[in-house]
Amino acid sequence: MSADTVYDCIVIGAGVQGSFTAYHLAKKNKKTLLLEQFVLPHSRGSSHGQTRVIRKAYDQEFYAHMLDECYKLWAQIEKEAGVRLYRQTGLLVMGPENSRYYELVKNTLQKNKVPMVALTRENFSKHIPLVNLDEGHGAVVEIPAGILYADRAVKTAQGQFQKLGGVIRDNAMVTDIKPGPLVTVVTSSGVYRAKSLVITAGPWTNRLLAHTGLELPLEVEKINVCYWKEKVPGSYNIKNRFPCFIQTECQDTKEHIYGLPSNEYPGLMKVCFHAGFETDPDHRDKQKNTSDIDILQRYIARCFPGLDPQPAVVESCLYTLTPDRNFVLDHHPAYSNIVIGAGFSGHGFKFGPIIGKLLSELSLGEVPSYDLSPFKIRRFHEKTKSAL
């Protein structure tokens, strides 16, 4: 491409959401440029690591609805690229039987006819050995849920995008955005222009939006990603059909604790706390709070007796949270040819292919395939007004 190329669309940020957006745009024959500040692949954002959970066990039904198509889109890209990205493991959901959240999750699964098994206290340990169910808690298994191979998925979306003629420039940090009928994007390695722009910059979203006069209520948190050693190797292994799990709340915390079967590191199971500590994305290593690990240790000692209750490996990842934990998928309020995909609040990976499709639709001025009202920027202002 020559220096004066005008792209149909520029996408900023090659995490899972930007990579899938670029892929969908290229599928629609749009001349697309994907810009990434770091050399790819990297582990400084939110999409790195080997695994993520895919599930329909949500308290809000609109997420479960989107997942129908999402599973199909994951299967489609697996087929196109000849790689495996999804593996069914099932998802064990445990929570206080009398809690509203646990009830809503069960209702979503039932209403959407998701194959599931409700476990009783009597048969729990037969189906799920080496886990202690808390007193007063119920348990259901969502059968089709599973894991996504995260790093491989991002690489595959980028690879398919390139095969379709898309251009990726990594090591290209965007330093300025000049809105207009043609948007100008200034990077550390060149200046580019396009008819439309999609910003999928994860934890750096507000830094980029500052160039356009907008600030969203996003909070960036560092998550301690903990792996715990199996006392007997293999006891919680994916090959032995151990499922992913979510503990919606328990005596140790009102927040989710969740885990994935041992898989990526031999003999280690990933169990994490679904909340972290505020950080600057460029300085996350300075955030050293580990009070979440104390909570996890207590939980593991009580409920996962087959794990050593000391983390064997601790890595880090970033969440970008909105106040209501729903995503932002919308046009920029002042510039209709700038589209924003942000605030994935620690649960956006599974939706990558559908978010890519939706952001591509918004950037092309098409009617989006789903009702995007839960994801509009306007909701933040409405909240502020009603609070006055």
Ligand SMILES: Cc1cc2nc3c(=O)[nH]c(=O)nc-3n(C[C@H](O)[C@H](O)[C@H](O)COP(=O)(O)OP(=O)(O)OC[C@H]3O[C@@H](n4cnc5c(N)ncnc54)[C@H](O)[C@@H]3O)c2cc1C
């Ligand atoms: C520990 C952890 C566990 C999770 N578990 C799950 C799960 O089980 N299931 C699930 O569905 N989701 C899960 N998530 C959430 C999911 O991973 C995120 O929602 C998703 O990865 C967000 O992707 P993104 O593309 O928005 O952000 P990112 O991956 O951060 O991508 C943004 C990209 O923009 C680039 N960028 C930023 N600024 C610039 C600039 N100025 N110029 C150029 N490039 C720029 C960044 O370098 C980065 O590559 C988890 C997240 C974490 C951290």
Ligand SMILES: O=C(O)[C@@H]1CCCCN1
């Ligand atoms: O999005 C998910 O499915 C996981 C599990 C629960 C909390 C963190 N994210």
